[in-house]
Amino acid sequence: MLRPSTLWLALLLTLAAAGLTFGIGHSRSIASEDRARLAAMAEQAARLDLTDLCLFTEAAYTRHPSQADYHAAFQNHPMALEHFPSGALVQPPPLLRSPLVQWSSAHAVD
Amino acid sequence: MQWINRQRYLLDFTLHALWRRRWKHLALLTVYSAMVFLIASILFFGDSLRRDAAVLLKDSPELIVQRLMAGRQDLVPMAYMEKIDGIRGLGKVRPRLWGYYYHPASRATYTLMVPPEVTWSEAAVKIGNGVRRTWQGIRDNQLYFQTHAGDSLALTIAESFCGETELMTADLILMSESAFRRITGMPTGYATDLVARVRNRQETRTIAAKVIELLPDTRPILREEIQRTYDTIFDWRSGYVLVAICGAVLAFFIFAWDKATGLNAEERAEIGILKGVGWETTDVLHMKIWEGLAISLSAYLIGVLAAYLHVYLADAPLFAHALKGWSVLYPHYRLSPVFNANTLSVLFCCTVMPYTLVTLLPTWRVAITDPDAVMRQI
Numbered sequence: 001m002l003r004p005s006t007l008w009l010a011l012l013l014t015l016a017a018a019g020l021t022f023g024i025g026h027s028r029s030i031a032s033e034d035r036a037r038l039a040a041m042a043e044q045a046a047r048l049d050l051t052d053l054c055l056f057t058e059a060a061y062t063r064h065p066s067q068a069d070y071h072a073a074f075q076n077h078p079m080a081l082e083h084f085p086s087g088a089l090v091q092p093p094p095l096l097r098s099p100l101v102q103w104s105s106a107h108a109v110d
Numbered sequence: 111m112q113w114i115n116r117q118r119y120l121l122d123f124t125l126h127a128l129w130r131r132r133w134k135h136l137a138l139l140t141v142y143s144a145m146v147f148l149i150a151s152i153l154f155f156g157d158s159l160r161r162d163a164a165v166l167l168k169d170s171p172e173l174i175v176q177r178l179m180a181g182r183q184d185l186v187p188m189a190y191m192e193k194i195d196g197i198r199g200l201g202k203v204r205p206r207l208w209g210y211y212y213h214p215a216s217r218a219t220y221t222l223m224v225p226p227e228v229t230w231s232e233a234a235v236k237i238g239n240g241v242r243r244t245w246q247g248i249r250d251n252q253l254y255f256q257t258h259a260g261d262s263l264a265l266t267i268a269e270s271f272c273g274e275t276e277l278m279t280a281d282l283i284l285m286s287e288s289a290f291r292r293i294t295g296m297p298t299g300y301a302t303d304l305v306a307r308v309r310n311r312q313e314t315r316t317i318a319a320k321v322i323e324l325l326p327d328t329r330p331i332l333r334e335e336i337q338r339t340y341d342t343i344f345d346w347r348s349g350y351v352l353v354a355i356c357g358a359v360l361a362f363f364i365f366a367w368d369k370a371t372g373l374n375a376e377e378r379a380e381i382g383i384l385k386g387v388g389w390e391t392t393d394v395l396h397m398k399i400w401e402g403l404a405i406s407l408s409a410y411l412i413g414v415l416a417a418y419l420h421v422y423l424a425d426a427p428l429f430a431h432a433l434k435g436w437s438v439l440y441p442h443y444r445l446s447p448v449f450n451a452n453t454l455s456v457l458f459c460c461t462v463m464p465y466t467l468v469t470l471l472p473t474w475r476v477a478i479t480d481p482d483a484v485m486r487q488i
Contacts, residue, residue: 003118003122004121004122004125004126004129005118005121005122005125008121008125008404012407012408012411015411015412015415016411019411019414019415019418023418023447023449026422026423026447027422027446027447027449030446030447031446034444034446036274037274037275037444038162038165038166038446040272040274040275041166041274041275041277041278041279042165042166042168042169044271044275044278044279045166045167045169045170045278046169046170047225047226048223048225048226048282048284049170049171049204049206049226049305050170050278051167051170051171051174051331051336052336053162053163053166053167053277053278053340054221054238054240054276054277054278054279054280054281054282054441055159055277055441056437057218057219057240057280057281057437057438057439057440058219058437059219060210060219063210063219063221063281064221065339065340066331066335066336066339066340067174067176067183067303067331068183
């Protein structure tokens with residue numbers, strides 16, 4: 001019968017080896033595809049002079065953080081999640097919280 | 111060899127002891143693995159995003175010149191181009207026309223831009239995949255805009271960006287200059303900002319200083335600043351998630367601390383018996399080190415492997431919600447796996463070491479007490 005230490009060490013080593021083999025195999029299998037994808041995007045960025053990744057489209061200063069005014073809070077989007085601690089403490093003004101209703105009532109044309 | 115055999119016997123004994131209280135230890139292993147999984151997922155995600163950003167922005171403009179007024183970005187007069195054009199070492203300077211368009215029906219903000227070369231007609235656009243996915247009311251392959259003057263403008267979709275470039279182009283709408291000026295109301299003779307190429311990269315800072323000297327109301331943005339912004343912002347985002355799981359990490363440490371420091375009566379009696387039958391204090395300590403290692407190493411391996419599968423095969427569904435925020439438009443992209451030995455080592459030191467070490471102190475306290483007193487539970 002196998003000793004518990006042999007069994008545990010074998011399990012641990014198998015798990016580590018399987019994980020490493022899978023990880024390396026997986027990243028290698030998609031490496032050329034990834035390189036081509038990143039190269040295509042880098043080419044677009046260079047050709048169009050793009051400066052930012054399209055990650056967070058909720059507000060202008062999150063869409064183009066490298067180009068924004070220095071971190072203008074609540075700039076464009078109601079209730080936009082803040083990067084900074086103050087965003088967790090201060091609510092946006094009421095006008096921004098329900099923009100459509102407030103905007104239409106404030107600018108109603110008689 | 112003798113030392114190895116001795117350690118293996120100790121490990122055999124430890125594993126038997128763990129198996130006797132298997133449900134308790136399995137619960138600990140599950141919580142422990144979940145913690146490693148969460149932290150490893152965050153680290154993998156951040157590393158991959160930072161690596162992708164570095165690759166994608168390596169050819170972004172060396173210098174961008176913005177104009178500031180009352181502390182906010184303002185339109186740049188085209189005449190500024192001529193003023194900085196003569197700076198020695200500055201390559202081609204061109205105006206960039208770009209801005210945002212909020213589409214009320216989609217409740218999404220899109221990025222409008224005029225490319226350096228427009229290969230389609232004046233009344234057509236090239237759009238990113240995210241625009242096609244989210245824009246409400248595409249009819250006859252046309253997008254309807256409300257212009258700055260209030261009238262409507264229909265632009266035909268001439269081309270679409272390849273789906274693989276979504277991370278850069280998902281919300282982009284490229285159009286002709288005339289259409290852009292009509293929609294945004296930007297007057298002729300003005301641009302959003304200026305981009306410039308620099309011949310010698312070493313001179314970028316000097317050239318930026320000269321730009322400020324010539325045009326004191328401008329703010330130059332360097333490529334290195336753009337790249338640094340991304341390093342920082344991903345740290346913030348990762349920090350945001352880290353703050354969210356802070357409670358869980360603390361709970362885990364309380365659990366581990368309780369498990370490790372509060373030896374129960376059975377465990378104390380067991381140590382007393384071992385000492386009574388002739389075990390040395392060092393043997394007891396070795397046994398406890400093996401116990402800590404058995405649990406923490408297993409949890410580390412399980413957690414890291416699960417995190418890899420979560421981030422790189424399942425596209426990190428646990429974090430998608432946090433990253434999307436309030437966005438309606440969210441790019442579909444796949445992260446490239448990054449093996450960072452530093453990340454894995456730090457994770458190892460922060461998860462495996464503390465648990466193994468915290469097991470030792472209470473065991474040592476019991477192990478140095480008289481076995482008779484321990485067995486009598488004095």
